[in-house]
Amino acid sequence: MAGKKTAGPSPEQSREMIEFRDSGIHGMGGFARCEIKRGEKLIEYVGExxxxxxxxxxxEADNxxxxxxxxxxDVxxxxxWNPARFLNHSCEPNAVAEIIRGRIWVRALRRIRPGEEITYNYSYGFDGHEEHPCLCGSGKCVGYMVAEEFFPKVRRKRRKQAMAKA
Ligand SMILES: C[S@@+](CC[C@H](N)C(=O)[O-])C[C@H]1O[C@@H](n2cnc3c(N)ncnc32)[C@H](O)[C@@H]1O
Ligand SMILES: [Zn+2]
Structure with a gap:
């Protein structure tokens, strides 16, 4: 609609902010091409x-x-046409994926410097977490890709497992 305020960056603007290339975390990742301000929307997660x-x-078929x-x-x-699919998970992310008026936007949680990998917490549940080991490498990594609310539960479980082995 003419004059309608855009909800976030266009795909072209997102491409100007994010470079997609090999990541040390896993496969491909997205990296800031420029300084990104805290709170800024970076890219929309689109799909079917x-x-x-x-x-x-x-x-079930491994999607x-x-x-x-x-x-x-679900999407x-x-x-x-969804380059946001390459963004990796981190236990100490610099971005967040939020649903705003039925659209999924990745937004900066803090200032992001050029070259930093852009990550968000995938917010997976606790059930079956052992199927999703995390390689984010952050000092806060809990070892599995779970939502932050489950960090204490995962840490307790890991402590118990370590004690049982000792
Ligand atoms: C949406 S894709 C992310 C893009 C992926 N790097 C790629 O090249 O396809 C999600 C998958 O990437 C991998 N991944 C993302 N973040 C990860 C992390 N912190 N540790 C381990 N694997 C991760 C997992 O296999 C996960 O199922
Ligand atoms: Zn991690």
């Missing part, structure tokens, strides 16, 4: 909107790009 049932089938949109719908970001 699918039902929960369809998402479950695709996850790692499913993003929960709401109680009924399958495994499409070539």
């Amino acid at each position: 909107k699918i039902t929960k049932a369809e998402a479950a089938l695709r996850i 790692r790009f499913i993003f929960t949109l709401d109680d009924e719908t 399958d970001g495994d499409v070539e």
Whole structure:
């Protein structure tokens, strides 16, 4: 609509802010090309909107790009027009993925310097966390890609396992 305020950067503007290349965390990652201000929207996570049932089938078939949109719908970001699919998880992220008016935006949590890898917490649940080991390398890494609310639970479990082995 003419004159309508854009909700965030266009795909072209996102490409100007983020370079996608090999990451030390895993596979490809996204890296800041310029200084990014705290709170700035960086990129939209786009893809195919699918039902929960369809998402479950695709996850079963090893799709790692499913993003929960709401109680009924997920987004399958495994499409070539979604470069945000390359952003990796970190236990100490510099960005966050937020749902704003039905769209998924990755936004800076703090100032990000050129060359820094842009990461967010994938916010996975506790159940089955052992299937998602984390290699983020941050000092706060809990060893698994889980939401921050589960960090204490994962740490307790790991302590117990270490004590049982000793
Ligand atoms: C949305 S993709 C991210 C892009 C991925 N680097 C790639 O090249 O396809 C999600 C997958 O990347 C991997 N990944 C992302 N962050 C990770 C991390 N902190 N530790 C280990 N693997 C990670 C996991 O295999 C995860 O299922
Ligand atoms: Zn980690």
